[in-house]
Amino acid sequence: MGGVEDQIDQWRGFVRRRGAISGADVEEMEDHLREQIADLEAGGLDGEEAFLVAVRRMGNLDEVSREFAREHSDRLWKQLVLVPEADAAGPGRWREPGVLLAFALGAGVAVKLLFAAVDGEFEQIRNLPFVVLPFLAGWFAWKRRTPWGVCAAAAALAAVPFLAVNLYPFQEAPGPFPSPGMTAVLAFTHAPVLLWLLAGVLHTGGHWRSHDRRMDFVRFTGELAMYLVLLQLGALVLLGLTAGVLSLVGVDLEPVLEDWLLPFGLPGALLVAAWLVEAKKSVVENIAPVLTRVFTPLALVMLVADLVVLLVNGPLTAVDRDLLILMDAVLVLVLFLLLYSVSARDPLAPPGVFDRIQLALVGAALAVDTVALTAMLGRIAEFGFTANKTAALGLNLVLLVHLAWSARLLAGFVRGGRPFAAVERWQTAYLPVYALWAAVVVLVFPPVFGFA
Amino acid sequence: MHIDKDLVAASATPLVLGILAEGESYGYAIVKRVNELSGGRMQWTDGMLYPLLHRLERNGHVRASWGTSEAGRRRKHYAITESGLQALADRRAQWSVVADALRQVWETAAHPPFPGPAPAGGIA
Numbered sequence: 163m164g165g166v167e168d169q170i171d172q173w174r175g176f177v178r179r180r181g182a183i184s185g186a187d188v189e190e191m192e193d194h195l196r197e198q199i200a201d202l203e204a205g206g207l208d209g210e211e212a213f214l215v216a217v218r219r220m221g222n223l224d225e226v227s228r229e230f231a232r233e234h235s236d237r238l239w240k241q242l243v244l245v246p247e248a249d250a251a252g253p254g255r256w257r258e259p260g261v262l263l264a265f266a267l268g269a270g271v272a273v274k275l276l277f278a279a280v281d282g283e284f285e286q287i288r289n290l291p292f293v294v295l296p297f298l299a300g301w302f303a304w305k306r307r308t309p310w311g312v313c314a315a316a317a318a319l320a321a322v323p324f325l326a327v328n329l330y331p332f333q334e335a336p337g338p339f340p341s342p343g344m345t346a347v348l349a350f351t352h353a354p355v356l357l358w359l360l361a362g363v364l365h366t367g368g369h370w371r372s373h374d375r376r377m378d379f380v381r382f383t384g385e386l387a388m389y390l391v392l393l394q395l396g397a398l399v400l401l402g403l404t405a406g407v408l409s410l411v412g413v414d415l416e417p418v419l420e421d422w423l424l425p426f427g428l429p430g431a432l433l434v435a436a437w438l439v440e441a442k443k444s445v446v447e448n449i450a451p452v453l454t455r456v457f458t459p460l461a462l463v464m465l466v467a468d469l470v471v472l473l474v475n476g477p478l479t480a481v482d483r484d485l486l487i488l489m490d491a492v493l494v495l496v497l498f499l500l501l502y503s504v505s506a507r508d509p510l511a512p513p514g515v516f517d518r519i520q521l522a523l524v525g526a527a528l529a530v531d532t533v534a535l536t537a538m539l540g541r542i543a544e545f546g547f548t549a550n551k552t553a554a555l556g557l558n559l560v561l562l563v564h565l566a567w568s569a570r571l572l573a574g575f576v577r578g579g580r581p582f583a584a585v586e587r588w589q590t591a592y593l594p595v596y597a598l599w600a601a602v603v604v605l606v607f608p609p610v611f612g613f614a
Numbered sequence: 615m616h617i618d619k620d621l622v623a624a625s626a627t628p629l630v631l632g633i634l635a636e637g638e639s640y641g642y643a644i645v646k647r648v649n650e651l652s653g654g655r656m657q658w659t660d661g662m663l664y665p666l667l668h669r670l671e672r673n674g675h676v677r678a679s680w681g682t683s684e685a686g687r688r689r690k691h692y693a694i695t696e697s698g699l700q701a702l703a704d705r706r707a708q709w710s711v712v713a714d715a716l717r718q719v720w721e722t723a724a725h726p727p728f729p730g731p732a733p734a735g736g737i738a
Contacts, residue, residue: 190641190664190690193683197642198660221659229665233672 166209170195173217180223182231195220259437261304266433269297270426277425284342285328288350291357292324294429298436299361305440306367316360323353323604330608344549345608352553352603358383359597376590381505382439384450384498389435397427451506454499459519461499465492465526472533486554489534493561496527500568504589509582517576524569531562549611553603560599564592615655622658626666628705634676634694635702641667641690667692675701 170192177188195216202212220226272293280286296317303313332346342350365382366375401423405415503520535558547555571588574580633639633647644667645660670676675698683689694702 186690187664187668189688191661193640193687193689194642194645194660196685196687197683201646219657219660221661223661226659226661226665229662230668233665233669 166199166213169210169213177223180227180230182227182234184234187230191220258305262301262433262437265297265301265304266430267426268300269294269429269433272297273425273429284346288327288346288353289324291354292320292327294432295354295357295361296320297429298433299364301433301436302361302364306365308364308368312368312370313364316363320357320360323349323356323601326605326608327353330613332608332613343614345611345613348549348553348607349604352600355600356597356604359593359600362593373587373590376593377505377586380501380590380593381448381450382436384502384505385439385448386432386435388449388453389438390431393431393435397431448506450502454502454506455516458499458503458516458523461495462519462523462526465496465523465530468492469526469530469533472530485534485538486551486558489531490554490557490561493527493531493558493565496523497561497565500524500565501589504586507582507586509586511582513576513578513582517572521569521572521576524565524572528562528565528569531558549607549614552611553607556599556603560595564595567592617656622656625709626658626663627670628702628709630663630666630670631675631694631698631702631705634692635699638691638693640692644692670698673697673701 173195174188174192177183177191178185183191198216198219199209199212202215203209207215273290276289276293277286280289299316302308327349330346330349332349333343335341335343362376362379362383363370365379366372369375401415401419405419408415500520500523503516567588568585571580571585575582575585629648629651630644633644633651636647639647641660641663645658645663648656648658667676667678671678671692674695676692677695678690678692681689681691
C-alpha cells in the first residue's frame, strides 16, 4: 500500500504544477482517484494495477488541464499578490513590506543627512549613490539571506571608491565658473556602475559566481529601470495635479517638494520598484525583453542607415570625444537589446529569424563602430590622450570585445554549431569586466591624469 | 463500444444535471452512476467531469459545498439548483427533438430506397 501512497503523492505533485488546476481541484480529483482505486482493489486488482487504471481513466492531464483552463481562464492571468493572503500566518505577512519600508525610510533619512551635512552641490551629487545604494543592497542581503562575509566584503570594496571620490585631490576646471574637472566627473559617473555591480553580488545571495544568478540580476536591472520610469511618471502626474490644486489657494508646493518629497521620494521609488520587481517575478511577462523584440529590428534599420551615410558622406568632419561618446551610446544600446533578448530566450529553442536579426544588428553596430574608430585613430594620436578621450575609447573597446565575441557565438549558434547556452554564458561571464573598467576609471584615472 | 467523444461531450451536461436531479452527489459517484446507466458502455474521461461541474457551478446550475467522505477526506458535493432544473428541462426538450428526428432516420435507413453502390470493377 505504501507504494500506492507514493504514487499518489507523485501524481498530486504532477497535477499541482498545472497553472490552471488549483489546489482545491487537485483535492477533489485525488478523492476521485482514491475511491476509484479502492473500488478496483475490491474488484481484485492489486494496488499498483488499480492506481494505473485509475490514472488512465482520469484522462490525459494535458487535455484535462486545457479544459480546466477554458473554464478558469482567469487563473492563467496570474494575479500579483503583494501581501500573501490566506495561507500565510497572520503577523508574518506584513514583515516583508515592513522591512522594505524601513529600508526606504532609512535611505530617505540618509539623503536628508547628506544634504544637511555636506555643502556644495557637486559634493552632494557625487555622494548620492553612496548613501542610497547601500540601503537597496541591504534589502537584497536581507531578502536573499546573503552571508555576512559576502556583505562585509562588498561593503569593504564599496568603501574604496567612496574614499577615492571624496579624498582624491581633484582640481577644478579652469574657467570663469568653478566646475569639476574631467577626472572628477569621470570618477563620479563611473562609481555608480561599480556600486551597482557590487549590489548585484548581494542580489545573488553570495552566489555571484553562478551564471544563472547573474542573469537574474540582469533581468532584475531591466525590470527595475522600467518600473522606475513608470513610478516616476505616475508621481509626476500626481505632483503636477497637487501643485495645480494648491496653487489655486496660493500655496506653493516647491519648498516641501525640495525639502521632503524629493529626498524621500526618489530613493523610496527605487526601493519600491525593486520590491515590485521581486514580487511580480514570474507573474507578469518581463517587459524589457518585450521591448527588445520591438526595437531590435528598428535598431537594425537605424544602424544600417547610419553605416550607409557614414560610408557615402565620409570622411568624418568632426572627430572628437563627442563622436566617441556617441559610438559608446550606440554600442550600449545594442548591448542592452542583445542582453535582454538573451535573458528571455529559451536556450533550447532552435535558431530562428529573430536570432538572425540579432546577429545582423550586432554586426551592423560593429561595422559602424569600426568606421568611426578608424576615422578617429589618426586624430587621437595627433592630439594626445585626455582623460575623457581615454575613458570613452576604453569603454568602446570593452564594449567592442563584448559584442564581437557575442557575434561570433551567435553566428555559431545560427549556423547550428554551438548551443545557445554559450551565448548566454558569455554575457554573464563578461559582466565583471564592466566592474573592473569602472574601478579603473574611478581609482586609476585621477592619479594618472594628474587629478585634472 | 466506443462512443464518439463529441457525442459524449454533448450528452455530458444533461446526464450530470439529470443525475444530480436524483439527489446531491459528488464526482466519483456521478461517474459511477453514468457507468450504471449506460451498462458500462459509456466511458468518460473522468478528469473532464470536474471542469464541467465547475462550469455548471459558475452558471448557477449546481451548488457546491465541501463535506467529508466516510474515510475522512474532504469531498466536494454538488446539488442541483432551480436554474439547473430549468436547464435540465430545456436540454430534455432539445434532446427529445434530436432523438425523435434520429428515430425517423433510423427507420428510413432500415429500408433504403436505393441499393448500395455497386462493387468497384477492375480497371483495364
